[in-house]
Amino acid sequence: MSEKDLMDQEEIYSKVLRAGRRTYFFDVRSTKAGDYYLTITESKKFTHDDGSFHYKKHKIYLYKEDFSAFREIMEEMMDYIIDEKGLEVISERHQRDFKKEDDETKENGTTDKPDNFTDVDFDDI
Numbered sequence: 001m002s003e004k005d006l007m008d009q010e011e012i013y014s015k016v017l018r019a020g021r022r023t024y025f026f027d028v029r030s031t032k033a034g035d036y037y038l039t040i041t042e043s044k045k046f047t048h049d050d051g052s053f054h055y056k057k058h059k060i061y062l063y064k065e066d067f068s069a070f071r072e073i074m075e076e077m078m079d080y081i082i083d084e085k086g087l088e089v090i091s092e093r094h095q096r097d098f099k100k101e102d103d104e105t106k107e108n109g110t111t112d113k114p115d116n117f118t119d120v121d122f123d124d125i
Contacts, residue, residue: 012036021045038062 013028025041040060047053062070 035064037064038067 005122011027015034017024021044023043025039025043029037029039029043030036034097038061038064040102042058044056045053046056
C-alpha cells in the first residue's frame with residue numbers, strides 16, 4: 001500500500017472553520033489498531049512585505065480517553081469568557097474593514113473635543 005493510500009485510510013471525517021487569517025481543521029483519523037482520534041490543526045497565513053507568504057501550523061492530537069475532561073475544561077473556559085466579557089467582540093482590529101475612531105469621527109463630522117474648546121481658523125486672525 002502506498003503512503004497516499006495509508007493517509008487516505010487514516011482520514012475518516014473532516015470539517016474546516018475559516019476565521020480570518022486563521023483556518024482550523026478538525027480531522028477524525030484512525031490509529032493502526034483501528035480506533036479513532038481527533039486532530040485539531042490551526043493554520044495561520046503570514047504575508048511578507050514582498051507579497052510572498054507562509055503558513056504556521058499547530059496541531060493538537062486528542063484521544064478518546066481525554067474527550068470528557070477536554071470537553072469539560074473547554075466548555076468551562078468558553079463559559080467563563082462569555083460570562084466575563086459577553087458575546088460581543090470587543091476588539092475588531094484584526095478585521096480588514098476596521099477603522100480607528102479618529103477615522104470614523106472625520107467621516108461622521110463629529111469630534112471628541114470638550115465643549116469649551118474653541119476651534120480657531122487661521123483666516124480668523
